[in-house]
Amino acid sequence: FYLTPPQVNSILKANEYSFKVPEFDGKNVSSVLGFDSNQLPANAPIEDRRSAATCLQTRGMLLGVFDGHAGCACAQAVSERLFYYIAVSLLPHETLLEIENAVESGRALLPILQWHKHPNDYFSKEASKLYFNSLRTYWQELIDLNSGETTDVREALINAFKRLDNDISLEAQVGDPNSFLNYLVLRVAFSGSTACVAHVDGVDLHIANTGDSRAMLGVQEEDGSWSAVNLSYDHNAQNEHEVERVKMEHPKSEEKSLVKQDRLLGLLMPFRAFGDVKFKWSIELQKRVVESGPDQLNDNEYTKFIPPNYYTPPYLTAEPEVIHHKLRPQDKFLVLATDGLWETMHRQDVARIVGEYLTGVHHQQPIAVGGYKVTLGQMHGLLTERRARISSVFEDQNAATHLIRHAVGNNEFGTVDHERLSKMLSLPEELARMYRDDITIIVVQFNSHVIGAYQNEE
């Protein structure tokens, strides 16, 4: 079974989306030029989600990738809801009041977010009322709590993450009279999702990360080469601090059972996540909710299963780690991507491929045969691929697509091998997950002129 290059392209491009920040008076005054995003499923259906939106009542832009596990319900809910929680957390008191009054008196609401969505990115209609009510409760509390202080982005992000996770948990405990919704909120709570969210406002870039998705900054050095700067820490077993944190939060007696086979309680890869109430609720609560829940939930072995050595819940939190970075003119782009990308590509390669794609310059390393045994046919194939790589840059109109092409199709020489690409994309559904993970990528391109101007002002 073999896919032709156009077939490969149609698969790769099915989910690509680009957004260019509109210009005013022929000038883009935003520090963001725009972004490209794309996702390639391995699971069926895909468990990754992505979101992008412009804050309308405050300045700034929000972008995020969400890697779901144990189903896509939680990632879907987070992708729909999290940005509202963040936006609301950022709103000044007066705006919150205005919105509340509008809702109270049935007037039209001030729009809070402008979404930038691919047609495949859907919102759940059925749950919108429920979600809205939870959100309203949140802002009402914020109005009541009015501290009078200007909102700190870091705190807003942390609060929003924690509040949403809390709401997810509560909604599942309370349930809903509508059986569909009732089942939905339970599925959301019992599945899980990581979140890696960027908030860009002028030169202030905040990354809030929960889980093992990653944010990476592409920096162009003075000599034109590309380097990568991590703007998030993976919350998993490879992160010593994270392992340390988990151990601190539980009695010493549990030390050995907390992390097994690089997984939390021997089960969960990410050490922080939304949902996943199986790692947060007490055993009693879990049992009660499952028993009173719908039959589908009861029949599900996974939900009924209690993690081993489960003594002192919660073991899991949705609280993000927030990193603040002041953008400099040499910071050209930001890549947000789920672990599907990072497990196939080193961040340095990601920086180079995206950087060269965006600048259209290709510092191809010259090939040298040296002492290797290379046949004419192999060399010919390699050269053809290198030429294709150049043409594939022009083939791709989307940096995220370009990156996926490399992530899936790269051979040992670091060039896209069409044959490999074709094989990887034509794997049957049940096999695909064994060879690759869902990949979701957002590439945000910065506006160096605006950033430079900001710098000069300061």
Add this chain to the structure above:
Amino acid sequence: AAGMFLRLLSDMQWRAAHPRWRRMSGSQRSASTTAEPHPLSLPAQAQVVICGGGIMGTSVAYHLSKMGFKDIVLLEQGRLAAGTTRFCAGIVSTARPVSIELKMAHYSNKLYQQLEQETGVQTGYMKTGSISLAQTQDRLISLKRIASSLNVMGIPCEIISPKKVSQLHPLINIHDLVGAMYVPEDALVSSANVSLALATAASRNGVQIHERTSVSHVTIQKGRVTGVETDRGRIQCEYFVNCAGQWAYELGHSGEEPVHIPVHACEHFYLLTHPLQEPLSSSLPTIVDPDGRIYIRNWQGGILSGGFEKNPKPLFTEGRNQLEIQNLQEDWDHFGPLLSALLRRMPGLEALQIMQLVNCPESFTPDMRCIMGESPTARGYFVLAGMNSAGISYGGGAGKYLAEWIVNGYPSENVWPLDLKRFGTLQSSRTFLRHRVMEVMPLMYDLKVPRWDFQTGRQLRTSPLYDRLDAQGARWMEKHGFERVKYFVPPGSDLLDLDHSKTFYKPDWFDIVGAEVKCCKEAVCVIDMSSFTKFEISSTGDQALENLQYLFSNDLDVPVGHVVHTGMLNEKGGYENDCSIARLNKRSFFMISPTDQQVHCWAWLKNRLPDDSNLVLEDVTWKYTALNLIGPRAVDVLSELSYAPMTAEHFPSLFCKEMSVGYANGIRVMSITHTGEPGFVLYIPIEYALHVYNEVMNMGQKYGIRNAGYYALRSLRIEKFFAFWGQDLDAFTTPMECGREFQVKLDKGMEFLGQEVLLEQKQNGVYKRFTMFILEDHDTDMDLWPWWGEPIFRNGRYVGKTTSSAYSYTLERHVCLGFVHHFDEQTGEELVVTTDFINQGEYEIDIAGQRFQAKAKLYPFSSLFAQRRRKDDVELSGYQRE
């Protein structure tokens, strides 16, 4: 890798040599950086110093020493045969489109074949034959043309079918081929070893060879070479030979008086592989696939394959300091398309293992022909360089001709196409060279159709009327850097692709040129002919006349105002130049000669005129714009513009007068047109050019005037049997051989150059005869057109080649001009060619293997000459040039 490579290519058997050739002691491969003492000091003087120890330098040394020169020193900055020669692919191929290059390659092949026996040095000579493939019909036509000229030279060659190709070479994919040319005697050599063999023989003949000796510059005094400065001291010498290859340009520019040698290097890549599982036979023919841009030869059981890509990489533009040859990088991405072509041609090689991609820079010249000869400014300074990657094929022959040139004063063949003096300082710009060689290198394998022009390095020299003519639809060609009009695309005609039409058949400008010719015959046309070389020679007394009388064969002691057509002959009576000379007054002369004579003619005269401050030679080419008014109504236009009677009584043919045209005064008007048609050439001081042109066009309107180009001129001159220097005439052709006895005044009362030979020929007859051929059964629309270089057959036997051809719109036939020889049927010895011999033969012209009947004529059709105004005033067989 380079060291390993040297070991592979050269068999290291050449070590034993003459005691005077001291190689450095120690390891053969010791790096040149290792400081070692020079055991032999340089001589203080020598007759000849050759710079460059590659194939060219060693070949010149070899031939000079064979011809009896004993006092020769060869200097090499590094090691012998260590530059391009070492890296050269070693293919000796005779299939060359230019006749002189073909002869050089043929000689080289014969020389290399016996070199091992002569010197005892293994040269790796192997007669493999070569197969040139054609993927298209046009390519096959061009191969057939080459095959025709190889066959008449006695070099075995045949056009073969694709099936035959696969029998000769089992690996070739023949599915996309339409045919091929097989040259069974082409050979392979180890080029480094050939060079070392030549050095060994030269050394035995007394040539001193010094390695690791760099020439810093050549000293020149009073226009003569006096010596060579090296890093090891000075050598006084009489002759210097620049065989510095890639560095010839820089070496030429290193002295106080620069010698311009227009060469520029480009990177050249070829691939070496490990042997095949069943190693390839060393006798397997070499494959040239020009449509795939590659060549493939067997090499040590594997293959060696390189090519000439579309996008060459020029290098060393800023000089040698950037990079050393040894450090050049392999560039696989650049080689990719050639590798594709290779695997397409030989798909079975997929699994063959790569050994190395060699980057071997080659030097190229502005016109794809090599450069040899003496500097026009420094006597005794000779050059042999710019081999356009065919150094090993040309090496033997080129060295021989250059040695003859030094020893005898001239080579044994016409080498004008290769003469350094075809270039001037204008081709020496690095920018020009860089751009031009990028066009030349791909052209090595491009299809060369009749009348192709270079596209780069254009619009350098132009007439002041350039923009005006261009706006009127002029299509341009270039000669010696000067833009000249081919023809004018009529207004409203949308033949935009005219320049891109490439064909061996009837070209699409056929009707356009036909209309221009018709206008020349019936009304009047203007052709801008400003590119001609124009000299003025004047003196205080009779020196100018006396000297010119010696240098020119016709009688120049004519009344003031007369124009004389005359040859500038060499000692052997051959044409060094062909000119029209007007006597402006008693003591000054105005000389018109072909465009590309600017450097050569200047040097010839400078070298032969006495050093006399009362005798002045001036190049006034740039001072005048020349307008040629051709046609029966030219006389009307000019008389209306000048208010002067221009009829034959007042202004006879071959007359020159300064007069006013419009408001402009001092216009030099000559009643010649270079076509045999009535009319005038106006030599206009350039500031008046636009004014006079406008006046002529305005006044000419009522007479039906129009612009015309050189293609019309060419058709007109060829149908009237006018020869033109550089194409029909050369240094090996005398006036007696081309029916121009009437331009020679053997009895003019004083001796002139070439007189003896001409007298001898007058008495004993000539061995070749310029003849006009009218093609009889040739279909202009359907058949291949003649170009030049087509073999002429008399009664089925080869007698010579054409030198030019054109379609005559008046005769409605193709006319070819060429030389007929008389070879003895048994011995092949050349016999005298008589008028009867010409007239009593049945002739055929071979165009790409197809023979067409032709009628031979020794005199032009008198009916073509519109009017006779004075007895003998017609430019009958007058000189002509383009």
